[in-house]
Amino acid sequence: TDAVLDVRDLRVAFGPIEPVRGVSFSLRRGERLGLVGESGSGKSLTALAIMRLARRAQLSGQVLLEGEDLLTLKPRQMEKVRGGRVAMVYQDPMSALNPVQTVGHQLEEAIRLHSRLDRRGARERAIELLDGVGVPHPQRRVEQYPHEFSGGMRQRVMIAMAMCADPAVLICDEPTTALDVTTQARIMDLLDRLVEDHGTAVMLITHDLGVAAGFCDSIQVMYGGRIVERAEAEALYRAPVHPYSEALLGAAVDLSLELGVPIPTIGGQPPLAGRLPSGCSFHPRCPHAQDVCRTDSPALESAAGRPVACHFADARAQTLEESDVRV
Numbered sequence: 001t002d003a004v005l006d007v008r009d010l011r012v013a014f015g016p017i018e019p020v021r022g023v024s025f026s027l028r029r030g031e032r033l034g035l036v037g038e039s040g041s042g043k044s045l046t047a048l049a050i051m052r053l054a055r056r057a058q059l060s061g062q063v064l065l066e067g068e069d070l071l072t073l074k075p076r077q078m079e080k081v082r083g084g085r086v087a088m089v090y091q092d093p094m095s096a097l098n099p100v101q102t103v104g105h106q107l108e109e110a111i112r113l114h115s116r117l118d119r120r121g122a123r124e125r126a127i128e129l130l131d132g133v134g135v136p137h138p139q140r141r142v143e144q145y146p147h148e149f150s151g152g153m154r155q156r157v158m159i160a161m162a163m164c165a166d167p168a169v170l171i172c173d174e175p176t177t178a179l180d181v182t183t184q185a186r187i188m189d190l191l192d193r194l195v196e197d198h199g200t201a202v203m204l205i206t207h208d209l210g211v212a213a214g215f216c217d218s219i220q221v222m223y224g225g226r227i228v229e230r231a232e233a234e235a236l237y238r239a240p241v242h243p244y245s246e247a248l249l250g251a252a253v254d255l256s257l258e259l260g261v262p263i264p265t266i267g268g269q270p271p272l273a274g275r276l277p278s279g280c281s282f283h284p285r286c287p288h289a290q291d292v293c294r295t296d297s298p299a300l301e302s303a304a305g306r307p308v309a310c311h312f313a314d315a316r317a318q319t320l321e322e323s324d325v326r327v
Ligand code: SF4
Pocket: 242, 243, 244, 280, 281, 282, 283, 286, 287, 288, 289, 290, 293, 298, 309, 310, 311, 312
């Protein structure tokens, strides 16, 4: 297999509560995969579990990175992998940067952890990296502290740090959510160019299907700790089969009409991990729910050439095909 990351039946539990309930997917070299859903769907926790940063959680399943199961590594071994072969960019770079150390110092530490460069070589590399992510005057900027950078520039610093060891897999968790629309677009362009140049596989976590569709090759939609649909980005955008994907897409369209006003337009609330509805966990919010949906949990099965977890996936795929005049 050419999968660089292969996640198999990943489960994350806190005692009896299981917010991630058997997630499986793989990522090829250079692939951009979106993981999309509302907050609380288990997306961020899936990422933290892959990085082995989900504190006090019980993990099961397999996280195969280039064939090696990260869940079996000793903490010391995992420290080498983290920020090395797998790196992560977070929504809020301020929480990941140390406010009392210069940006240059923090970059140098990251570089030296994953290379044999001495302090001087690491400093040169830090300047190169900042230059590579479009931070102007990198020579001067390395001497500055995180608070001296704008939100967008801080996120560029985080991306430079994440890319410092040329990771095989880069996980980006809502990398642009805290930024204004113009800066968002610039950061996505930067990521696009970087991963293109380096052949990095990316998992982009976002609640925004529009952002995912613009960047990703394929998208998987998560709800209630499970993947409910996976498809090529274009196919999902054109014809979402799962009712939740359809609702998310509707919400994304409404959002684009009211720029910058994040009003959730899907009726009802996402479920809490400890209080999942019976049967299909989307049933209380689903306009297509039938009796069977309240009792039986649908498996992720192929419908319209893609995996979908809905009892009526085949029928819905059929309807979509018939109504799609653009084909
Ligand atoms: Fe809706 Fe039923 Fe499909 Fe769940 S299984 S998404 S409730 S139609």
